[in-house]
Amino acid sequence: ACGSNSADKDDTPVQLLVFGAPEELEAYRTLISSYSKPVQLVEASDREDLLARLATSIAGGSPPDLFLMNYRFYGQFAVKDAIEPLDERVAASGVIDPADYYPVAMDAFKWQGKQLCLPQNVSSLAVYYNRTLFEKYRVPLPKAGWTWNDLLTTATAMTRDKNGGVIRAAESEGAALRPAVHGLGIEPSIIRLAPFVWSNGADIVDDPVRPTRLTLDSPGAREALKNLVDLRLAYGVVPTDQEVEAEDDESRFVNGRLAMLLSSRRSTTTFRSITGFEWDVAPLPIYRQPAGILHSDAYCLTRGSRNKDAAWDFLEYAISAEGQKIIAATGRTVPSHIEVSTSPAFLGPAQPPRSAKVFLDAIPTVRALPTVSTWPEIEDVTGGILENALYRGDRLDDVIRQLDEQTRPLFARAEYPR
Amino acid sequence: MPARWWRTLGAVFVLLVFVPPLVLLVSGSLTEPGQPPPPTPRLLPEPLSAAGYEHAWSLGSLGRATLNSVLVAAVAVPLSVLVAAWAGFALARSSRRLVTVVVTASLLALMAPATALLLPRFVIFRFLGLTDTLVPLIAPALLGASPLYVLVYYLAFRGLPADLYDTCRLCDLTPARTWWRFALPVVRPVTAALTALSFILTWSNFLDPLVYVYDRDLFTLPLALRSLSVLDPTNFPVFLAGAVVATLPPVIVFVLAQRWFLRSESPGRQLR
Amino acid sequence: MLAPYLLGLVVLVLGPFVITLALAFTEYDLIRPPVWTGTGNFTELTRDPIFRTALVNSLVFAAVAVPLRLLIALALALLLHRRAMAAGPARTAAVLPAAVPEIAYGLLWLWLLNPLYGPINQVLALGGQNGLTVFGRTPPQWLTDPADARAAIILMSLFTIGETFIILLAARRSLPHDVYELAALEDATSWDVLRRITLPLIAPVLGLLLVRDVIQSLHFSFVPALVVTDGGPPPYATTYVPLFAYRTAFEYLRYGYAAAATLVMLLLTVAAVAVQWRLLRRYGRFHDR
Amino acid sequence: MTDAGLVLEGVSAAYRDARVLHRLDLEVHRGELLVVLGPSGAGKSTLLRLVAGLHPVAEGRVLIQGRDVTTLRPGRRNVSMVFQSYALFPHLTALDNITFGLEVRDVSRAAARERARAAAASVGCAHLLDRRPGQLSGGERQRVALARALVREPDLFLFDEPLSNLDPELRVETRGELKALHARLGVTSVHVTHDQTEALVLADRIAVLRDGRLEQLGTPDEIWRSPATVFVARFVGSPAMNLVPAGGPVAPEGMPEALGPERLLGFRPEAVRLDPTGSGAPATVERVDVVGEDAHAYLRLADHLIVARVPASARPAPGDPAEVAVRWADVHVFDAGTGQRVPL
Amino acid sequence: MTDAGLVLEGVSAAYRDARVLHRLDLEVHRGELLVVLGPSGAGKSTLLRLVAGLHPVAEGRVLIQGRDVTTLRPGRRNVSMVFQSYALFPHLTALDNITFGLEVRDVSRAAARERARAAAASVGCAHLLDRRPGQLSGGERQRVALARALVREPDLFLFDEPLSNLDPELRVETRGELKALHARLGVTSVHVTHDQTEALVLADRIAVLRDGRLEQLGTPDEIWRSPATVFVARFVGSPAMNLVPAGGPVAPEGMPEALGPERLLGFRPEAVRLDPTGSGAPATVERVDVVGEDAHAYLRLADHLIVARVPASARPAPGDPAEVAVRWADVHVFDAGTGQRVPL
Ligand SMILES: Nc1ncnc2c1ncn2[C@@H]1O[C@H](COP(=O)(O)OP(=O)(O)OP(=O)(O)O)[C@@H](O)[C@H]1O
Ligand SMILES: Nc1ncnc2c1ncn2[C@@H]1O[C@H](COP(=O)(O)OP(=O)(O)OP(=O)(O)O)[C@@H](O)[C@H]1O
C-alpha cells in the first residue's frame, strides 16, 4: 500500500468501483454521464467480486480511486489504512456540508475520529406486506407501534392453506401440511436479529465500540432470539429451510404467497415489478422501545489513488443533492442527504411503496452494528448457527453458547475503529 | 449388428440424461421476463417470448462482450494449441530427464488453484502495463491453455511409431518440420479435441477478466453473464438468455471439431 | 519448441504459485506489507474447525467423485467412440455441460435440485405418495441436508466430465486397429478386450487424467459450492478448501492464512499424486523406446 | 452339410467403391492345406480377412465345416489367424501375446503358459518370451505371431505370409513344423505365401488368385505341370516360364504339327538345353545370374529373351553364342488371345 | 581417406543391457552392393540403423565415403533407407510419401512429383499413388516404401528386406530394377535379405552375420563355394548343405586320405547322386518334396538324414531304397570342434 501523492493528471479518468445488478449499474452510469469530467465505472456484480477486485488491485498497487462499500465491510479496509480520511476535504468543500446528512450514517463511517467515507444512502429494515392478501383475509394491516406479539398474531392469521383456512405448520404439529401462504419471511441472521435485541433493551455485543464477545446470553437478547426461532419451531409461520431453498422469500412474496417480509429498501426495486397485487411497507414491530438497524453504503477514496483531487471532485458531486437524486430514482436507496430523502425524488407517490416515509421515520431510532475489522467473518459464522437454530431446532442454550464460542476468536483477532 | 444397436441404445440414454437440463436452459430463456419466477421450470414456456434475449443484449452489453470473447478466443485458442502441440512434441523427443522435470512441473502447475495465482499475476501484468487490456486473458495460451493439454499431446506424440520419426530424421527434417509435416497431421483427432477444449476453457474464463479487466468495453461474456446473474429473480429469463448465448459458440465449435475426430488416420494399421 | 510453454509455466504459474506459497509463512492482508510469522499460520490451521471441515469435505469429495467421474467418462468414451446412430449428438451432449458457463450451470442445478419442485425429486417421487418415494422415504433434501448436499455437489460434478471424456475419446480413437481385430478373432469378450487391451493401451492417458482429476477435484468444487449451496447447508457441509481459501483471502483479507491452507492442500495433493505417478510410470513403460 | 472344411460360394468383397474379390467359388476339403498364391494386391489378405469375418461379405456365403458363418461374428467362427502385419499387442510380452487367446477362453493360467511355451518352442521363439514386441526383430515378431496362432486348436487356420520375414534356415524348419503340425492335427488351413518352395512343399492344393478372381485351383503338381493359363504358368516358377509365339524362333524337338502364331509356346528355364548339337535355335547369351549350383542364362533370340537354368559349373559367359533346344514334352501351349491352356 | 563407400571400424551396439553387435569391422567399396545375410535376430536391422545414425554407436567408428559420420546426425549422412516395417506416413498418400524426402530438401513440387512418378513406376506402384497406406496391401506398401528410398540420390542406400512381401514375379522384376539402378547410379548399397536368390543374384559381396559377429565376407561365389564355417555353409543354400562326420556313412568318391571324426564333411543336396551303381552308401528314402522341376529327397543313412536334389521326373518314392554317392570335388571339410573350414 503506497500512499503516493503523485501529480494528478487531468486526462486520466477517475475510477469508481461499484457492484450491483445491471439496472443499478445503469443508474451509476447515468450519474457519471451527468458529471462533467470523465469517470470510469469499474463494475462488479456482487460483493464478493468487488472485494476480490479491490483487494487484488490494492495489493497490486493500482487501486481504483473510489469505491462504494457498506459500513459493515469497510472496517477491514479502514483498519489497514487503505482509505484516505476526508475531513480536510469536507471542511474545505463548498458543496458538502456534513450537517446535510443523516448523522447516523455519517458516524458509521468514522474511524478513529476521522471521516473515512461519505455515505450515499441510509436504509433500515421494514416490513413489506401484501396488502391485497391482508384485505382478502380481513386481517388488520401492520401499523406503526405494533409489537412483536402483534407480528406473531398477524403472521399466524396469515398462514393459510390452499383453501384459505388458517393452519399451523410447525413440525410439532406433525402434519406434512404445506401452507399455501406463509405469514412471514425473515432471514436468520445477526443483522435481522439485532434490531429486536436492541428493542428489547439488550445489546448484541459487550461493548459497541470495542466489542470482545457477542452477548446474546443476556435475558433480553435471549428472549428476542427465542421468539425469532419460535416463528418456525413453535408456530410455523415462516417457511421451512426446504421451502426457502425451493423458493426464496423474495420470490415467494412476489408470487403472492408470503404475507409479510422483513427486508431493507433493497427489495423495493424487485417488488415494483409486481402487478398482481398491492403491497406496502410498515415499520418494524417493537418490544420495549423502537429500534432499527442501519444499512448504509458510502463512497471511499483509496489511499493509493493517483488521482485524489479529481476523485474527490466526483465524490462531492455524487453525494451532493443532485447526484443523490439520480441514484434515488432507482428506488433502491434511501438517500443519505436529508433534503433529498424528503423530496419527491424519494417520497414521490408515483411508485410503490406508498408509505416510503416508514424508512425515514425509522432513521432516528436506527443503530449501527460494530464496525470491527473481522465483522464479515462474524456475520458468516453466526449466519450458519442461526440458520440451524431456526430450521433445525438446535437447543437455545447450545445456540447461544456456539455463537459465543465461535465468534470469540474472531473478536480477539479484530481491530477496532477506536 | 447387435453391438451397433447397443451403442445406439447407450447413445440415446446419454442423450436422455444430458440433454434435458439444456432444454430447460433454453426453454427458461424463452420465458417472458418480469413474471414471478415459476418454482419449477416448464418445458414449454407460456407465453413464448424472446424478450429475455433483447434485455440480455442491452442490459449486459452482450454484443460487445461477445465480440471481446471472440477476439480473445480467436487469438488465444490457436496460440494455445500451437504452444501445447509444440511443447508436447518437444517433450516426446526429449531425454528422459528433461521429460521428468517438465512433467513434474506441469503437474505442479495443475495443482495451483486459480485463486492462488490471481494476485501475483496481477502484479506481473501491472508491471508490464497490461492490466485493463485483453492481453492477460490471452496470456494463458502460453501454457497451452492448460498444462494438461501439453501432457496429452506429449502422450499422443510419444505413441507414434518410432520408425516414422526415424524416417524424418533420415530426411534431415528439423524438429519443427517433423512436427508440421508428420506428427501434427497424424494426431489430428487429438488436435481437434484439444482445440475444442481450449476454446471452452478460454471462452469460460471468468476469474481472469474479473480481476484484470476494469473497462466495461473489454468485458468478456462470462463477466457480462455474471452481471446478469445478479438480476432480480423475476428477470431470470434474461440471465438464461445470456447463458444460452454464451453456450452456443462452444457447442458450434464442438460440433465442428467432432468431424475431425472421426476422420482419423490411425497409425495403428501399419504398426508392426 | 518448449520455450514458450516453459516461459508460460514459470512466469504465469510456478512463479506466482511460489510467491503465494511463500506468503503462507507470513501474515499478509493484501494491504499492509507481509509480516513474517513462520509456521504461525499452520498452527492456527490445525486448530481451525472450519478448515478441518473443509479439508475433510475436499478429501471425501475427491475420493468419491474422481473414480466416478473417470468411470463415467471412460464408459462414455468407449460407448461413443465409434460411429453409430445417435452417437454424434450423444457425444456433443456429453460435452455440453462442460461448455455451459459455470454460473449458468449452477443456477440450472439449483432448479434441478429444488427440494420441492425440482425435476429430480419429482421423478424420485413418482409412484410414491405425499411427496415420498415409492419406498416410502422422503426424497433427498439436496440443499438442506448436509449429506444430501454433498451428494448433490458430487452429482453435479459428474455431469461436467466433458474434458475427460473428449481426451479419452481421442485416445481411444488413435489405438491400433489390427489388435482389436485379433481380439475379435479370439472371441475375447468385451470385458476381456477392455481389461487386457483397451485399458492397458490407454493407461498413460487414463493415468494422466486420474492425476489431473484428483488435482482438479480439489479445485473444482468451487463455483458450484458457491452458487448452489453457498458452502452450506450450515454450518460448512459443502465448504471445500478452495472456497475456504478464496473467502479467507479475498473476503476476509487473510491472504497469508489462505496461502497456508493452499499449501497444506498442495502437500496432500502431491502425496496423492505421487502414489498415482508410480502407477502411471509402470503402465507407461511399454511406450518407451 | 458337406464335408468341406471351408467353402466360399460366389463371394465378393469391396473396399468402399473398389471391388477386390469377384464372385469367388472355392472349396477347401476338411483337413486340407490350401496355399493361396497371387501377385501383390490380388486380394489374398482380403480373402483371409473375409473368411475370418473381419471384412464384410458383399455377396455370397462362407461356410466353415458346413456351418454357414457369413453373418457370424469373427469370434464365433473359431478360426486362428496370423496377420500380415502381425498385430501383436504392444503392451504385452511375447508370452502374454501368445496366451492371450487362451486366457480369454478361460484356459487356466498355468496350462496356457505350458501350451504357449510349447508353441513358442516349435517356431523357435522360446527365448524371447519376456520381451515386448518393440524389443524384437522383424523375424522374431513374426514367430511370436505364428506361435500365437498355433497355440490354439481351431476349426481353421489362416496364415497370411507367416514366414516372410524368417531367414531361410528357420523358414525351412518352421515350414516343416507347420507341415508336421498339420499332419498331426488335421486342421483345415489356408496359407498365403509368396514363396514358391513354400507353396509347392506345403500345399495339398494351390489356389492362384489374380485380381480377385480364381485363376486356377489344383495340386502343386497340376499347377506346375499343367498351368491353366499363361498367368499361372508365368507366376509359378522362378525364373518364370519362357513364352514365345508358336512358329517363332524356337521350334521344339518332336513337335507333332505346326501351330500358328495364335498359339503361345511355354517352357520352363529348366527345360531349355544349350547343347551345341547344331539342331537348336541360335542365340546370344545376354546375362548370367549365378544362384549357387545353378545359373540363369538370359538368351536373346531375335527380339525374344529366353531364360535357361544351367548348372553353374557349365554356364556360358555373357556374349557367348548359344543354341537353344526344347523338347516338345516340356512345352505348354496356350492361346495367345485368351491366355488359356490349349489341351493337346 | 579411403576409397570405401562405407567403413565400420570395431563397431558395437547394444539395446539397454543386451549387446547386439560385437566390434564389427566391415568395409564396403564405393559403388559396391553388399548383401547382409543372417538369421533372424542376428543384428542386421540394427546394423543398418546404426549406419543410418538411428541407433547410437556404443564403440567404434562409422565412415561413409571417407567421412567420419559416427557423431553426425542421421539427416546429415545422406543415406536413403527402406525400413523393414516400411515406416510409411499414414496421413500421406503414396505420392506424398514418396516426395516427402524431396520436398523437405526443397526440390520443387513439380520436379519432386516427376521423380516420384518415375520411381514409383520402376517398382510397379504407379497406379497406387493416390492411396493412403491404410488402403494398400502389404506388398503395395513395400513398393511405396521402396520408391521413397529410390527417389533420392544419396551416398548410400540401406535396404532392410525391401522385397520380402512381393510376389515372386514382381520380386524378380524389382530385383532386376534394383540391379539396373545400382549399375546406373553406382551408389554404394547395403541390402538385407532372407532370400538366397536375391542375395546371390544381386550381391557384389555378401556379409553373413551371426549373433552380431561377421561370420564371412566374400563374393557370392566365395560364399557358395568355400563357406568359411559350418554356419555359413548351412545357412546359404536351400535345402541346406548336408553334414556328416568324416569316416561316417558317406565316403566321397576319390577322397585322397581318410579323415578322422574330428572333421565334418559337407556337401550340397545338388551334389548328391542317387545312381544305383552299387558303389554308394545304402539309404532309405524317407520323404520327398516336389518343388517344380526339382524334388528334394530326404534319405536316411543310419542315424543321419541327407537331402538330395533330384529332377522331379526321376524322383524316388518314399520308402524306396537308394544309394548315395558324392564326389570328393563337391565336398567341403570343416573342423567339428570350431566349425571352421579346413583348407585342403
Ligand atoms: N483399406 C483399403 N481400402 C481400399 N483399398 C484397399 C484396402 N485394403 C486393400 N485394398 C486394395 O485391395 C486390393 C487387395 O488387397 P489385399 O491386401 O487383399 O492384397 P494381397 O493380395 O494381400 O496383397 P499383398 O500380397 O501385397 O499383401 C489391393 O489392390 C489393395 O490396394
Ligand atoms: N528395442 C530393442 N530392445 C531390446 N532388444 C532389441 C530391440 N530391438 C532389437 N532387439 C534385439 O536385438 C537383436 C537384433 O535385432 P535386429 O532387429 O537387428 O535383428 P535382425 O537381424 O534384423 O532380425 P530379422 O531378420 O528378424 O529382422 C534381436 O535379438 C532383437 O531381439
Ligand SMILES: [Mg+2]
Ligand atoms: Mg496381403
Ligand SMILES: [Mg+2]
Ligand atoms: Mg530386421
